[in-house]
Amino acid sequence: MLTITGLSKTYANGVKALNDINLTVQKGMFGLLGPNGAGKSSLMRTIATLQQPDTGSIQFNGIDVLNDPQALRKTLGYLPQDFNVYPRVSAADLLDHLAVLKGFANKKQRKELVDGLLAHTNLYQHKDKAVSGFSGGMRQRFGIAQALLGDPDLLIVDEPTAGLDPEERNRFHNLLVSLGEQKVIILSTHIVDDVAELCPAMAVLAGGQIVQQGNPADLIAAL
Numbered sequence: 001m002l003t004i005t006g007l008s009k010t011y012a013n014g015v016k017a018l019n020d021i022n023l024t025v026q027k028g029m030f031g032l033l034g035p036n037g038a039g040k041s042s043l044m045r046t047i048a049t050l051q052q053p054d055t056g057s058i059q060f061n062g063i064d065v066l067n068d069p070q071a072l073r074k075t076l077g078y079l080p081q082d083f084n085v086y087p088r089v090s091a092a093d094l095l096d097h098l099a100v101l102k103g104f105a106n107k108k109q110r111k112e113l114v115d116g117l118l119a120h121t122n123l124y125q126h127k128d129k130a131v132s133g134f135s136g137g138m139r140q141r142f143g144i145a146q147a148l149l150g151d152p153d154l155l156i157v158d159e160p161t162a163g164l165d166p167e168e169r170n171r172f173h174n175l176l177v178s179l180g181e182q183k184v185i186i187l188s189t190h191i192v193d194d195v196a197e198l199c200p201a202m203a204v205l206a207g208g209q210i211v212q213q214g215n216p217a218d219l220i221a222a223l
């Protein structure tokens with residue numbers, strides 16, 4: 001379970017991106033819905049320990065995230081909004097390299113891990129192709145493959161379907177559903193259908209504040 005208490009952040013330019021965020025997220029898929037500029041990426045980056053808030057606390061499964069970011073990183077998978085590591089190396093080689101950085105030392109185990117993740121994300125038949133040549137949907141599925149290295153208990157995906165066509169978006173939805181309900185998965189998006197189709201629980205973020213929280217059937221009907 002993820003618990004966020006009193007989280008606030010004002011950037012150096014005076015923009016108050018997060019304004020006293022309080023949020024509890026259980027296992028399964030949680031939708032964070034909000035328009036551009038609402039503060040979604042600021043919140044996702046803060047949970048992912050890539051930036052620090054001015055005040056507040058984040059707890060995840062007994063980890064005091066802001067005081068022990070290393071502990072969280074061991075169990076975190078993150079697909080940032082601006083994920084754009086698309087070098088001209090093959091998908092398999094890039095994922096293998098990222099696995100080395102994650103601490104997987106054994107080459108044979110790594111190959112099994114990499115092949116399994118590429119199969120799960122429907123990229124196995126493209127494993128020898130350069131990631132730079134992938135379509136938008138393939139890149140986002142590759143982004144999930146890299147986020148799943150290390151089998152994280154917390155998975156953060158920030159605006160993953162923006163710019164995908166309906167078919168690729170559907171495939172991406174299926175991939176998220178295939179991850180099951182054992183992880184805490186936070187899906188940030190400005191697309192109502194992402195939340196409506198995938199998330200049993202959600203919150204609406206606007207102007208740096210949680211303005212609604214509950215189940216999508218009720219909240220989206222009221223939008």
Ligand code: ADP
Pocket residue numbers: 011012013015016017034035036037038039040041042043
């Ligand atoms: P969202 O992901 O919902 O679009 P962001 O968290 O990216 O929202 O942005 C929230 C607000 O904070 C916006 O007004 C944005 O311009 C501002 N902002 C985001 N990042 C920074 C930054 N590094 N420095 C200054 N302002 C920022």
Ligand code: ADP
Pocket residue numbers: 121122123124125126138171174
């Ligand atoms: P290709 O013919 O090169 O495999 P496709 O357009 O058939 O190109 O598929 C592009 C990618 O999407 C491939 O990685 C494929 O495995 C994957 N894919 C195809 N169908 C599905 C599906 N129903 N769900 C998820 N991924 C799929």
